[in-house]
Amino acid sequence: MDPIKLKKKILTRNDHIAAEIRDRFRSSGVSVINMVSSPGSGKTSLLEKTLGPLSTELAVGVIEGDILTENDARRIAMTGVPVHQINTGGACHLEAAMIRDALAHFDLDALDLLFIENVGNLVCPSAFDLGEGARVTIISVTEGDDKPLKYPAMFHTSDLMVINKMDLLPFTDFSVDSVIENARSANPSINILQTSCRTGKGLDGWMEFVRSFAAG
Amino acid sequence: MHELSIAMEILDIVEREASDHGAGRVINIRLRIGDLSGVETESLRFCFEAIRGEKDATRDADLIIMRVPVRIRCAPCAGEFEGEGHLLRCPSCGGLETELLEGDELNILDFEVE
Ligand SMILES: [Zn+2]
Secondary structure (H helix, E strand, O other), X not given: OOOEEEEEEOOHHHHHHHHHHHXXXXXXXXXXXXXXXXXXXXHHHHHHHHHHHHOOOOOEEEEEEEOOOOHHHHHHHXXXXXXXXXXXXXXXXXXXXXXXXXXXXXXXXXXOEEEEEOOOOOOHHHHOOOOOOEEEEEEEOOXXXXXXXXXXXXXXXXXXXXXXXXXXXXXXXXXXXXXXHHHHHHOOOOEEEEOOOOOOOOHHHHHHHHHHHHOO | OHHHHHHHHHHHHHHHHHHHOOOOOEEEEEEEEEOOOOOOHHHHXXXXXXXXXXXXXXXXXXXXXXXXXXXXXXXXXXXXXXXXXXXXXXXXXXXXXXXXXXXXXXXXXXXXXX
């Protein structure tokens, strides 16, 4: 028997669900940002800094993806923003079906902006479309500036790279120029911001990005 | 280890298609996996072999994985290149006005049955 031809994307099912929820987001007027990073890059801190000021202007929600613990969700809940946690039970990434299920916990029509804090991992989440409108990769200066070369898929699929913990730059051998060059060679059109949650440096640029994204 | 999710999807798709075609046991499945897909070949093979026995049709199926290198076209050079290291940077002029031709696929090409 001849081989049975498929010529099919392996993640077709995930892509279908992602397309379905992307339609729901669009018809409810919700802008969705998928935030990815390796563990410890300061993703939750950046969100904490963002949610306070933003929640006075916009109706914001957060889906928190964690392998096991609820610590991050608790930190987010302290900001007063509605948060729903997905415990992946060991899985290293979120999938579109998990987001679809989590949406039952939100009133989408009342929401302007939804952050998805993905599981801390620069490899696995890259393959899974979550129906988001923007994907943001957070990297910190305490990591290697060659991260984009090691994990090109993530940077290739991201709209923005945030270089966080800039206050620690003098204590590291991290090269901002190198990380920018490396990120651009995985994604020539990637946007880049430099921030420090401790000193507040660059946070206005980040808020500007979020606001203009939410405004569509 | 998203390779486990991917292995599960491969099994589901192939089992469904095999039964739609009234086919018997699957001998092998050919995949095209781009270097820019974020998938580790050995890890995918390991996960697939661990779970292929869950479905009768795929019990003895082998994965044949074709890695697809990143290929880019550079606008200023008008040339086509294989991306290495700095994947989308043109190796000839160093520019970033490049277009990805292939290298991000995560596809099932076909499968063979008994
Ligand atoms: Zn060139």
